[in-house]
Amino acid sequence: MRQRLELALPAVTSLVAVLLFLVTAMMPVSASAAGPCHDGEIVLDGGIESIRDLGGCIWYLEDPGQELTLDEVRALESGAFTRHEGGVLNFGYTESAYWVRLDLRSAGNPDQNGWILELALPLVDEVTLFMVRDGDLVDQRQAGYEDNWVERDLAVPNPTFRLSLAPDSLSHVYLRVVNTNTFRLPISLWHPDSYIEKVSVDELVRGILLGSVLAILAYNLFVAVSVRERSNIYYVLYLVFAAIFIFTEQVHGIQLLDSRPALFDKQFLHFQIILTWFWGLLMARSLLETRERSADLDQVIRLCLYSVVATFVLSLFLPYHVAMEWIVVGSVLLSL
Known part of the structure:
Protein backbone atom coordinates (compact mmCIF):
# COMPACT_ATOMS: atom_id res chain seq x y z
CA MET A 1 0.00 0.00 0.00
CA PRO A 28 -6.18 28.65 -30.20
CA VAL A 29 -3.09 30.44 -28.96
CA SER A 30 -2.91 34.15 -28.46
CA ALA A 31 -0.54 36.40 -30.35
CA SER A 32 1.68 39.03 -28.84
CA ALA A 33 3.93 41.93 -29.76
CA ALA A 34 1.96 44.29 -31.98
CA GLY A 35 3.45 44.80 -35.44
CA PRO A 36 4.02 47.95 -37.54
CA CYS A 37 0.64 48.03 -39.26
CA HIS A 38 -0.23 51.29 -41.04
CA ASP A 39 -3.53 51.72 -42.89
CA GLY A 40 -3.77 48.01 -43.66
CA GLU A 41 -0.15 47.72 -44.82
CA ILE A 42 2.76 46.10 -42.99
CA VAL A 43 5.78 48.38 -43.21
CA LEU A 44 9.04 46.44 -42.86
CA ASP A 45 11.86 48.82 -42.01
CA GLY A 46 15.04 48.68 -39.95
CA GLY A 47 15.02 47.48 -36.35
CA ILE A 48 12.12 45.03 -36.73
CA GLU A 49 13.02 41.46 -35.75
CA SER A 50 9.57 39.86 -35.72
CA ILE A 51 5.90 40.69 -36.15
CA ARG A 52 3.75 38.27 -34.18
CA ASP A 53 0.49 40.19 -34.08
CA LEU A 54 -0.75 41.10 -37.55
CA GLY A 55 -4.14 42.32 -36.33
CA GLY A 56 -5.43 45.11 -38.52
CA CYS A 57 -3.21 44.06 -41.43
CA ILE A 58 -4.78 40.72 -42.35
CA TRP A 59 -7.52 40.49 -44.96
CA TYR A 60 -9.45 37.24 -45.41
CA LEU A 61 -12.01 35.76 -47.80
CA GLU A 62 -14.07 32.59 -47.37
CA ASP A 63 -14.26 30.14 -50.26
CA PRO A 64 -17.07 27.70 -49.30
CA GLY A 65 -16.70 25.56 -52.41
CA GLN A 66 -12.87 25.57 -52.47
CA GLU A 67 -13.14 26.59 -56.13
CA LEU A 68 -11.72 30.12 -56.37
CA THR A 69 -8.48 30.69 -58.29
CA LEU A 70 -5.98 33.46 -57.65
CA ASP A 71 -7.22 35.46 -60.64
CA GLU A 72 -10.81 35.20 -59.42
CA VAL A 73 -9.77 36.25 -55.91
CA ARG A 74 -7.86 39.26 -57.21
CA ALA A 75 -10.88 40.29 -59.27
CA LEU A 76 -13.08 40.12 -56.16
CA GLU A 77 -10.73 41.69 -53.65
CA SER A 78 -12.02 45.28 -53.82
CA GLY A 79 -14.98 44.48 -51.59
CA ALA A 80 -14.93 40.76 -50.91
CA PHE A 81 -12.06 40.67 -48.41
CA THR A 82 -12.75 41.34 -44.74
CA ARG A 83 -10.18 43.09 -42.58
CA HIS A 84 -9.28 41.24 -39.38
CA GLU A 85 -8.83 43.62 -36.50
CA GLY A 86 -6.94 41.65 -33.85
CA GLY A 87 -5.93 38.35 -32.29
CA VAL A 88 -5.56 35.04 -34.11
CA LEU A 89 -7.86 34.27 -37.02
CA ASN A 90 -10.07 31.41 -35.84
CA PHE A 91 -12.90 29.88 -37.86
CA GLY A 92 -13.44 26.77 -35.74
CA TYR A 93 -14.20 23.63 -37.76
CA THR A 94 -15.18 24.32 -41.34
CA GLU A 95 -14.97 22.67 -44.77
CA SER A 96 -14.40 26.02 -46.50
CA ALA A 97 -11.09 27.19 -47.87
CA TYR A 98 -9.90 30.63 -46.77
CA TRP A 99 -7.80 33.17 -48.62
CA VAL A 100 -5.61 35.49 -46.54
CA ARG A 101 -3.91 38.59 -47.92
CA LEU A 102 -0.96 40.51 -46.48
CA ASP A 103 0.24 43.79 -48.00
CA LEU A 104 3.98 44.11 -47.33
CA ARG A 105 5.87 47.33 -47.98
CA SER A 106 9.61 46.72 -47.78
CA ALA A 107 12.39 49.08 -46.75
CA GLY A 108 15.12 50.46 -48.95
CA ASN A 109 17.78 48.53 -47.02
CA PRO A 110 18.42 45.20 -48.85
CA ASP A 111 19.30 43.54 -45.52
CA GLN A 112 15.71 44.06 -44.37
CA ASN A 113 14.07 42.48 -47.42
CA GLY A 114 14.55 38.82 -46.50
CA TRP A 115 11.75 37.53 -44.23
CA ILE A 116 10.18 34.27 -43.10
CA LEU A 117 6.41 33.91 -42.98
CA GLU A 118 5.26 31.24 -40.52
CA LEU A 119 1.87 29.60 -40.09
CA ALA A 120 1.96 27.97 -36.63
CA LEU A 121 -0.32 25.11 -37.64
CA PRO A 122 1.67 21.87 -38.11
CA LEU A 123 -1.36 19.76 -39.10
CA VAL A 124 -2.69 22.10 -41.79
CA ASP A 125 -3.84 20.11 -44.83
CA GLU A 126 -2.80 22.57 -47.50
CA VAL A 127 -1.37 26.08 -47.58
CA THR A 128 -0.35 27.72 -50.86
CA LEU A 129 1.51 31.02 -51.07
CA PHE A 130 1.19 33.45 -53.97
CA MET A 131 3.24 36.65 -54.16
CA VAL A 132 2.05 39.41 -56.46
CA ARG A 133 4.13 42.50 -57.23
CA ASP A 134 3.21 45.26 -59.68
CA GLY A 135 0.23 43.19 -60.79
CA ASP A 136 2.32 40.12 -61.74
CA LEU A 137 2.60 36.75 -60.00
CA VAL A 138 6.29 36.51 -59.04
CA ASP A 139 6.27 33.50 -56.70
CA GLN A 140 4.12 30.48 -55.85
CA ARG A 141 4.86 27.71 -53.33
CA GLN A 142 2.99 25.12 -51.29
CA ALA A 143 3.57 23.49 -47.89
CA GLY A 144 0.96 21.16 -46.42
CA TYR A 145 0.71 18.05 -44.27
CA GLU A 146 0.72 15.65 -47.21
CA ASP A 147 3.44 17.46 -49.15
CA ASN A 148 7.05 16.35 -49.37
CA TRP A 149 9.12 17.88 -46.58
CA VAL A 150 12.19 17.98 -48.84
CA GLU A 151 10.44 20.62 -50.94
CA ARG A 152 9.76 22.91 -47.98
CA ASP A 153 11.76 26.10 -47.54
CA LEU A 154 12.59 25.04 -43.96
CA ALA A 155 12.31 21.51 -42.52
CA VAL A 156 10.43 22.58 -39.38
CA PRO A 157 7.02 21.44 -38.07
CA ASN A 158 5.20 24.68 -38.92
CA PRO A 159 4.73 25.58 -42.62
CA THR A 160 7.15 28.41 -43.42
CA PHE A 161 7.97 30.45 -46.53
CA ARG A 162 11.05 32.53 -47.28
CA LEU A 163 10.03 35.91 -48.68
CA SER A 164 12.34 37.95 -50.90
CA LEU A 165 10.93 41.46 -51.13
CA ALA A 166 12.04 44.09 -53.61
CA PRO A 167 13.36 47.31 -52.01
CA ASP A 168 10.92 50.21 -51.70
CA SER A 169 8.03 48.24 -53.19
CA LEU A 170 4.60 46.91 -52.21
CA SER A 171 4.10 43.13 -52.37
CA HIS A 172 0.78 41.36 -51.95
CA VAL A 173 1.08 37.93 -50.32
CA TYR A 174 -1.90 35.58 -50.65
CA LEU A 175 -2.31 32.39 -48.65
CA ARG A 176 -4.90 29.79 -49.64
CA VAL A 177 -5.51 27.51 -46.64
CA VAL A 178 -7.52 24.28 -46.40
CA ASN A 179 -7.75 22.39 -43.12
CA THR A 180 -9.99 19.69 -41.64
CA ASN A 181 -8.73 20.26 -38.09
CA THR A 182 -9.49 23.38 -36.09
CA PHE A 183 -9.16 26.28 -38.53
CA ARG A 184 -7.05 28.87 -36.74
CA LEU A 185 -4.37 30.86 -38.55
CA PRO A 186 -1.61 32.16 -36.25
CA ILE A 187 0.49 33.96 -38.87
CA SER A 188 3.72 35.76 -38.04
CA LEU A 189 6.68 37.36 -39.83
CA TRP A 190 10.28 36.84 -38.74
CA HIS A 191 13.70 38.12 -39.62
CA PRO A 192 15.76 34.96 -40.39
CA ASP A 193 18.13 35.40 -37.41
CA SER A 194 15.23 35.92 -35.00
CA TYR A 195 13.40 32.91 -36.40
CA ILE A 196 16.39 30.64 -35.77
CA GLU A 197 16.41 31.76 -32.12
CA LYS A 198 12.66 31.22 -31.82
Missing part, protein backbone atom coordinates in the same frame (compact mmCIF):
# COMPACT_ATOMS: atom_id res chain seq x y z
CA ARG A 2 2.85 2.38 0.83
CA GLN A 3 4.40 1.76 -2.56
CA ARG A 4 1.11 2.54 -4.26
CA LEU A 5 0.88 5.85 -2.40
CA GLU A 6 4.46 6.73 -3.34
CA LEU A 7 3.61 6.13 -7.00
CA ALA A 8 0.31 7.99 -6.85
CA LEU A 9 1.65 11.54 -6.70
CA PRO A 10 4.00 11.44 -9.74
CA ALA A 11 1.45 9.41 -11.67
CA VAL A 12 -1.39 11.87 -11.10
CA THR A 13 0.92 14.85 -11.65
CA SER A 14 2.10 13.61 -15.04
CA LEU A 15 -1.47 12.60 -15.91
CA VAL A 16 -2.70 16.15 -15.34
CA ALA A 17 0.27 17.65 -17.20
CA VAL A 18 -0.16 15.57 -20.33
CA LEU A 19 -3.96 15.85 -20.38
CA LEU A 20 -3.66 19.63 -20.11
CA PHE A 21 -1.29 19.46 -23.09
CA LEU A 22 -3.89 17.45 -25.02
CA VAL A 23 -6.46 20.19 -24.47
CA THR A 24 -4.24 23.24 -24.96
CA ALA A 25 -2.66 21.76 -28.11
CA MET A 26 -6.08 21.78 -29.78
CA MET A 27 -7.09 25.28 -28.68
CA VAL A 199 12.79 27.70 -33.30
CA SER A 200 15.66 26.79 -30.98
CA VAL A 201 13.62 27.74 -27.91
CA ASP A 202 10.46 26.05 -29.20
CA GLU A 203 12.24 22.77 -29.91
CA LEU A 204 13.96 22.89 -26.52
CA VAL A 205 10.63 23.20 -24.72
CA ARG A 206 9.04 20.45 -26.82
CA GLY A 207 12.08 18.25 -26.30
CA ILE A 208 11.86 18.68 -22.52
CA LEU A 209 8.15 17.80 -22.56
CA LEU A 210 8.52 14.76 -24.79
CA GLY A 211 11.71 13.64 -23.08
CA SER A 212 10.01 13.82 -19.69
CA VAL A 213 7.10 11.72 -20.92
CA LEU A 214 9.43 9.11 -22.42
CA ALA A 215 11.55 9.02 -19.25
CA ILE A 216 8.48 8.50 -17.07
CA LEU A 217 7.29 5.85 -19.53
CA ALA A 218 10.58 3.94 -19.35
CA TYR A 219 10.62 4.05 -15.55
CA ASN A 220 7.05 2.88 -15.18
CA LEU A 221 7.54 0.15 -17.74
CA PHE A 222 10.18 -1.39 -15.46
CA VAL A 223 7.88 -0.87 -12.46
CA ALA A 224 4.99 -2.54 -14.28
CA VAL A 225 7.16 -5.54 -15.18
CA SER A 226 8.43 -5.85 -11.58
CA VAL A 227 5.28 -5.11 -9.58
CA ARG A 228 2.71 -6.35 -12.13
CA GLU A 229 -0.10 -4.29 -10.69
CA ARG A 230 -3.00 -3.27 -12.86
CA SER A 231 -2.59 0.45 -12.16
CA ASN A 232 1.01 0.43 -13.43
CA ILE A 233 -0.02 -1.33 -16.63
CA TYR A 234 -2.78 1.25 -17.23
CA TYR A 235 -0.27 4.03 -16.53
CA VAL A 236 2.21 2.67 -19.09
CA LEU A 237 -0.53 2.39 -21.73
CA TYR A 238 -1.67 5.93 -20.95
CA LEU A 239 1.88 7.27 -21.41
CA VAL A 240 2.32 5.32 -24.65
CA PHE A 241 -0.73 6.91 -26.29
CA ALA A 242 0.10 10.34 -24.83
CA ALA A 243 3.56 10.14 -26.43
CA ILE A 244 2.04 9.01 -29.75
CA PHE A 245 -0.37 11.94 -29.62
CA ILE A 246 2.46 14.43 -29.04
CA PHE A 247 4.49 12.94 -31.90
CA THR A 248 1.45 13.19 -34.19
CA GLU A 249 0.24 16.64 -33.15
CA GLN A 250 3.70 18.19 -33.50
CA VAL A 251 4.48 16.12 -36.65
CA HIS A 252 7.78 14.96 -35.13
CA GLY A 253 6.97 11.45 -36.34
CA ILE A 254 7.35 12.66 -39.93
CA GLN A 255 10.33 14.85 -39.11
CA LEU A 256 12.33 12.14 -37.32
CA LEU A 257 11.41 9.11 -39.41
CA ASP A 258 11.41 10.88 -42.79
CA SER A 259 8.13 9.12 -43.57
CA ARG A 260 4.48 9.14 -42.57
CA PRO A 261 3.79 5.88 -40.68
CA ALA A 262 0.14 5.14 -39.90
CA LEU A 263 0.94 5.22 -36.19
CA PHE A 264 1.71 8.95 -36.40
CA ASP A 265 -0.77 9.93 -39.12
CA LYS A 266 -3.18 12.71 -38.21
CA GLN A 267 -6.19 10.79 -39.57
CA PHE A 268 -5.96 8.72 -36.38
CA LEU A 269 -5.42 11.71 -34.09
CA HIS A 270 -8.91 11.53 -32.58
CA PHE A 271 -8.47 7.85 -31.71
CA GLN A 272 -5.16 8.65 -30.03
CA ILE A 273 -6.87 11.27 -27.87
CA ILE A 274 -9.71 8.90 -26.93
CA LEU A 275 -7.33 6.08 -25.98
CA THR A 276 -5.20 8.46 -23.92
CA TRP A 277 -8.29 9.46 -21.94
CA PHE A 278 -9.41 5.84 -21.62
CA TRP A 279 -6.18 4.48 -20.15
CA GLY A 280 -5.68 7.60 -18.02
CA LEU A 281 -9.10 7.22 -16.41
CA LEU A 282 -8.56 3.50 -15.81
CA MET A 283 -5.19 4.27 -14.24
CA ALA A 284 -6.67 6.90 -11.92
CA ARG A 285 -9.53 4.61 -10.89
CA SER A 286 -7.19 1.71 -10.11
CA LEU A 287 -4.37 3.69 -8.49
CA LEU A 288 -6.66 5.72 -6.22
CA GLU A 289 -8.83 2.67 -5.44
CA THR A 290 -12.00 4.68 -5.86
CA ARG A 291 -14.15 1.54 -5.97
CA GLU A 292 -13.30 0.79 -2.32
CA ARG A 293 -12.58 4.27 -0.96
CA SER A 294 -14.91 6.74 -2.73
CA ALA A 295 -18.10 5.46 -4.29
CA ASP A 296 -19.16 8.90 -5.55
CA LEU A 297 -15.86 9.62 -7.27
CA ASP A 298 -15.83 6.11 -8.70
CA GLN A 299 -19.25 6.69 -10.21
CA VAL A 300 -18.02 9.88 -11.86
CA ILE A 301 -14.97 8.12 -13.31
CA ARG A 302 -17.13 5.26 -14.59
CA LEU A 303 -19.45 7.75 -16.28
CA CYS A 304 -16.43 9.35 -17.95
CA LEU A 305 -15.20 5.93 -19.09
CA TYR A 306 -18.59 5.05 -20.59
CA SER A 307 -18.58 8.40 -22.41
CA VAL A 308 -15.10 7.78 -23.80
CA VAL A 309 -16.05 4.29 -25.04
CA ALA A 310 -19.23 5.64 -26.65
CA THR A 311 -17.22 8.40 -28.34
CA PHE A 312 -14.75 5.83 -29.68
CA VAL A 313 -17.57 3.79 -31.22
CA LEU A 314 -19.23 6.87 -32.73
CA SER A 315 -15.90 8.05 -34.17
CA LEU A 316 -15.75 4.91 -36.29
CA PHE A 317 -18.77 6.18 -38.25
CA LEU A 318 -18.49 9.99 -38.02
CA PRO A 319 -16.57 12.19 -40.50
CA TYR A 320 -13.13 13.18 -39.26
CA HIS A 321 -13.85 16.86 -38.62
CA VAL A 322 -17.11 16.08 -36.78
CA ALA A 323 -15.38 13.51 -34.57
CA MET A 324 -12.55 15.94 -33.79
CA GLU A 325 -14.97 18.72 -32.90
CA TRP A 326 -16.87 16.46 -30.51
CA ILE A 327 -13.66 15.14 -28.94
CA VAL A 328 -12.35 18.66 -28.28
CA VAL A 329 -15.58 19.53 -26.47
CA GLY A 330 -15.46 16.24 -24.59
CA SER A 331 -11.82 16.79 -23.58
CA VAL A 332 -12.64 20.18 -22.10
CA LEU A 333 -15.49 18.63 -20.07
CA LEU A 334 -13.33 15.72 -18.94
CA SER A 335 -10.55 18.10 -17.87
CA LEU A 336 -13.00 19.99 -15.69
